[in-house]
Amino acid sequence: MRDSFHDQLIEDSSFLKADRRLDTELLDKLILQLNRIYPQILTDKEATRFRNLDVPTSVRVGELLTDLQRKGEEACREFYRALHLHVEEVYYSLPTRLRLRDFSDPLTHPRVYPQKYVLNDRGPFFFLGCFSVAVGMALLYYYSEAKLTGGSRALGMAALGLKKKAQEVLIWYTEESLMK
Numbered sequence: 001m002r003d004s005f006h007d008q009l010i011e012d013s014s015f016l017k018a019d020r021r022l023d024t025e026l027l028d029k030l031i032l033q034l035n036r037i038y039p040q041i042l043t044d045k046e047a048t049r050f051r052n053l054d055v056p057t058s059v060r061v062g063e064l065l066t067d068l069q070r071k072g073e074e075a076c077r078e079f080y081r082a083l084h085l086h087v088e089e090v091y092y093s094l095p096t097r098l099r100l101r102d103f104s105d106p107l108t109h110p111r112v113y114p115q116k117y118v119l120n121d122r123g124p125f126f127f128l129g130c131f132s133v134a135v136g137m138a139l140l141y142y143y144s145e146a147k148l149t150g151g152s153r154a155l156g157m158a159a160l161g162l163k164k165k166a167q168e169v170l171i172w173y174t175e176e177s178l179m180k
Helices: 005-018 024-037 044-050 057-071 073-086 088-092 095-102 124-143 150-161 164-179
Strands: none
Touching (some): 005 095, 024 044, 024 073, 044 057, 057 073
């Protein structure tokens, strides 16, 4: 059976206290959400206390979580709802959310995804060899361009499927090399 929100908040408390993505601005959004929408969960006096900028953010998060745990299941549920609304990336990286999604403890059994395709496992010398062949062919084509007429005919045939401007350039290049 699913854990209660109170139990989940107890488990997630250490993660939320340590997570740096939950900064002062986002904590203020959470506190204001709980105070304005659910004043029975977080009163104005408590909201002012948790929004005190003189206290470090991690301490304020810890105090807020302790206070919500003391208030019960509904307060914990509304905290998760506010967290999901305002800080979605933190919400989905909570240990209880990962466990519910993966059905295993993500801290003890990290999920390993097998690689579907190996792009290149031959190493750097294979790359250098292929690159050298490509550069050699490019240099050969560049320096012996006037002697090769088959290449220019191929360019003329390749121009058939291109747009008008590219087609004109390739046909002009083909005619110029045939006149030489």
